Amino acid sequence: MFNNRAVKDIDNFITRDVDRFASSLAALFSNIGKPMMDLVFFAVYLRDNLGTAGITGIFVNYFTTAYILKCFTPPFGKLSKEKSSLEGEYYNDHLNLINNGEEIAFYNGTMLEKIKINKVYNNMMDHIFKINRIKVRYTFLEDYLLKYTWSALGYLYISIPIFLASLQDDVKRSTEDRNMRQFIVNKRLMLSMADAGSRLMYSLKDISKLTGYTDRVFTLLTVLHQVHAAEFNYGDESDVNTLRGTVQYHYNGLRFEKINVIIPSKNGHDGIKLIKELDFSLKSNQSILILGMNGCGKTSIERIIAGLWPLYDGLLSKPSEDDVIYLPQRPYFSTGTLRDQIIYPLSYADMLDRGVTDLDLVQILREVKLEYLLDRECGLSYLDSVQEWKDVLSGGEKQRVQFARILFKNPKFVILDEATNAISSDIEAYLFDLLKQKKFAFITLSHRPLLIKYHDYLLEIQENGDWIFETMGSDQAITSIEKEIKQIEEKLKDVAKLEGRKHTLELLLDGHEVNDTIVTASKMLESSVEVIQEIETEPATISNATSKPSAKPLPKPLAKPGANLGRASPMKASHPSKPNATTTSGGSPRPSKPSPKPSLSSLKRSPSIISNSSSKSSSSTSSSKPPSKPGRGLKNTLKKAVSKKPPTSK
Structure with a gap:
C-alpha cells in the first residue's frame, strides 16, 4: 500500500x-x-x-x-x-x-x-x-x-x-x-x-x-x-481516483454486488484481480462457506468487508462494525490476564459497565470446552493470571478462546478465517453447532470441503478468479460433492503401486541388494494387490464361497513371475492332467457343477491366491495354515529371496 x-x-x-x-x-x-x-x-x-x-x-x-x-x-x-x-x-x-x-x-x-x-x-x-x-x-x-x-x-x-x-x-x-x-x-x-x-x-x-x-x-x-484521509488511494500513482465502489452501512445482512477483488497497488484498478465480479448475499441467521485453494482470495474478501482493502467497484452492504466480529487466521493475544484475552478488545472497566461478571466468563469458558483452564490454579484466580498466552495455550486452545470472544461480544455476524483448523473434529462440530444454536450468521473461509455440512450456502472460488454459488442440499451442491469423491477415488487407485514400491524401499533400507529377482517379486506383489482391488469392485459375489476355497488356477500375472524367484518355491496352480469333472458310476464323465465365484473375504483368508512360499495346492494350504493378510506370503517370499543369493548360471 x-x-x-x-x-x-x-x-x-x-x-x-x-x-x-x-x-x-x-x-x-x-x-x-x-x-x-x-x-x-x-x-x-x-x-x-x-x-x-x-x-x-x-x-x-x-x-x-x-x-x-x-x-x-x-x-x-x-x-x-x-x-x-x-x-x-x-x-x-x-x-x-x-x-x-x-x-x-x-x-x-x-x-x-x-x-x-x-x-x-x-x-x-x-x-x-x-x-x-x-x-x-x-x-x-x-x-x-x-x-x-x-x-x-x-x-x-x-x-x-x-x-x-x-x-x-x-x-x-x-x-x-x-x-x-x-x-x-x-x-x-x-x-x-x-x-x-x-x-x-x-x-x-x-x-x-x-x-x-x-x-x-x-x-x-x-x-x-x-x-x-477519506480520499486515501492505497498507493495508487494515477491522478484519476479509481475507488469507485460504494459501501452501505447498517444493512441487515451482507451483500456483494459486482465486486472485483483487487490487490491494492500503485496500479490501482488495473492491479492483480483475484476474484471477478463477486455477487452474493447473506441474511441473518444464515451461514456460508467460502471454499478455495490457498491464495485464491478468501482472506481478501474478509479484508474488504473490514475496510482494510479498498473497494474499487461494485456495492458492499454490511452491518455496523459493532455487529461484526472477525476471527483472523493467527489468533492475537495481548499482554495481560486471561480475562483480558476473553474480553479483548474491551477493558475490565468496559466489561463491568456491560454488567458481565467473572462467573459469566466462566460460563463462556465452559461453553467452549475450556473450563479445565481454571483447574490450573485456584478457580477464578486464574482469570487474573498474567502470562505469555501465545506460548502457554496450544493452537486449538487459542482458537477456542477466539470463540469465547464471540460469545462475550455476542455480535450478529461472525467471519471465521481458518478458525478451526487446529481444533479436533469433534470439538469443531460442537462449536459450529453452538454458533447455530446461538443464531449467529457466520461466514467461514476455509480450504476444507468437510465443513460444507455446517453451512447453508457454498461459495467456491476457482483458480482463474471465477466462482460458483450453491445452496446446500441442491442438485448442484450434491454433484459438486460427488465430483470431489470421484477425485479422491482416482487418487486411491495408485495405492497398490505405491504399496509395492514401499516394500522394495524397505528392502533397500535393510541393506539388501535389490536385483532383478527382487524387482520381479515386487511387481508380483503389486499385481496381487491389484487383483484383490479388482475383486473388491466386482458387484456380484457368492456368499457360500467363503467356506469353500476356489480350485481355479491362479491368475497368470501371479503364476509367471513366481517361477523366477531363485530358490524360492514356485507357485503351483491346479494340475492340468486332472479333469475338472466327476465320473459317474457307469464310468462316463459327468460335468461337475461350476465352482462358485470366490468372495473377497475368502480370498483374503486363503493364502493360496496370494502366498507363493508353499508348493502345496491351494485347497490344502488354506486348510492347514491360518489366514493371513493379502500380500504377507509374497512379502515373506520376497525377504527369503533377498536373504539368499540367486543361483548363478553355469
Whole structure:
C-alpha cells in the first residue's frame, strides 16, 4: 500500500526517531540561541573599542570560514537517516528472533538466522564507521579554521589600534598603559565572541542531523494522515481516483454486488484481480462457506468487508462494525490476564459497565470446552493470571478462546478465517453447532470441503478468479460433492503401486541388494494387490464361497513371475492332467457343477491366491495354515529371496 522503505520499521519511527527529533529540537535553543546572543553582545562592545572597520573585518572572517565549512560539510542529515534505518532493521531482526525463537529452533534455522543478523549488523557497523571517518576529516578542518584562523585574525584586528597609536612620537607612558589594558579587554571580548561563533558553527552539524530526524518524522506523519484521509488511494500513482465502489452501512445482512477483488497497488484498478465480479448475499441467521485453494482470495474478501482493502467497484452492504466480529487466521493475544484475552478488545472497566461478571466468563469458558483452564490454579484466580498466552495455550486452545470472544461480544455476524483448523473434529462440530444454536450468521473461509455440512450456502472460488454459488442440499451442491469423491477415488487407485514400491524401499533400507529377482517379486506383489482391488469392485459375489476355497488356477500375472524367484518355491496352480469333472458310476464323465465365484473375504483368508512360499495346492494350504493378510506370503517370499543369493548360471 505504501512505499515499502517508508514504513519498513514503523516501530523504530514511533519510538527512537520521535525521541531523537524531540531531543534535538529541545537542544536547539541552547546550541544556537545562546551563542547568537553572546555574539551580538560582544560584537557591540568590540565595535565601541575597535570601531566599525575592526568589527567588520572580524565578521568578514567569520562569514568566509563559515562558507568554506558549508562547502566541505558532509550530508550529515542523510547519513543520520540511513543510520536510523539500519538500526531499526537490526532491532526488528532481534525482535523477530525473540518472538519466533521456538519455531526457529524446531526448524534448526539457528545458523541461517545468525548469518542474516550478522549481515545486518555488519551493514550497520560499516555505516557507523563511515560516518566516524567522515567526522574525523571534517572535525580536523573545522577545528583548524575555528580555533586558529579566528583567533589569529582576531588578535590581528584588535592589535591594529595599539599599533597605530605606537607610531606616534609623543606617546606617553600612561597612554601605553591604557592601550595595554584596552588590548587585554579587547582580547577577552574577541575570544568570547570567537567562542560563541565556534559554538554556533558546531551547531550546524546538529542542525544537519535534525533535518534527517525531521524527514523521518515527517514521513511518519504523512503516512498516518494518508491512512486516515477519506480520499486515501492505497498507493495508487494515477491522478484519476479509481475507488469507485460504494459501501452501505447498517444493512441487515451482507451483500456483494459486482465486486472485483483487487490487490491494492500503485496500479490501482488495473492491479492483480483475484476474484471477478463477486455477487452474493447473506441474511441473518444464515451461514456460508467460502471454499478455495490457498491464495485464491478468501482472506481478501474478509479484508474488504473490514475496510482494510479498498473497494474499487461494485456495492458492499454490511452491518455496523459493532455487529461484526472477525476471527483472523493467527489468533492475537495481548499482554495481560486471561480475562483480558476473553474480553479483548474491551477493558475490565468496559466489561463491568456491560454488567458481565467473572462467573459469566466462566460460563463462556465452559461453553467452549475450556473450563479445565481454571483447574490450573485456584478457580477464578486464574482469570487474573498474567502470562505469555501465545506460548502457554496450544493452537486449538487459542482458537477456542477466539470463540469465547464471540460469545462475550455476542455480535450478529461472525467471519471465521481458518478458525478451526487446529481444533479436533469433534470439538469443531460442537462449536459450529453452538454458533447455530446461538443464531449467529457466520461466514467461514476455509480450504476444507468437510465443513460444507455446517453451512447453508457454498461459495467456491476457482483458480482463474471465477466462482460458483450453491445452496446446500441442491442438485448442484450434491454433484459438486460427488465430483470431489470421484477425485479422491482416482487418487486411491495408485495405492497398490505405491504399496509395492514401499516394500522394495524397505528392502533397500535393510541393506539388501535389490536385483532383478527382487524387482520381479515386487511387481508380483503389486499385481496381487491389484487383483484383490479388482475383486473388491466386482458387484456380484457368492456368499457360500467363503467356506469353500476356489480350485481355479491362479491368475497368470501371479503364476509367471513366481517361477523366477531363485530358490524360492514356485507357485503351483491346479494340475492340468486332472479333469475338472466327476465320473459317474457307469464310468462316463459327468460335468461337475461350476465352482462358485470366490468372495473377497475368502480370498483374503486363503493364502493360496496370494502366498507363493508353499508348493502345496491351494485347497490344502488354506486348510492347514491360518489366514493371513493379502500380500504377507509374497512379502515373506520376497525377504527369503533377498536373504539368499540367486543361483548363478553355469
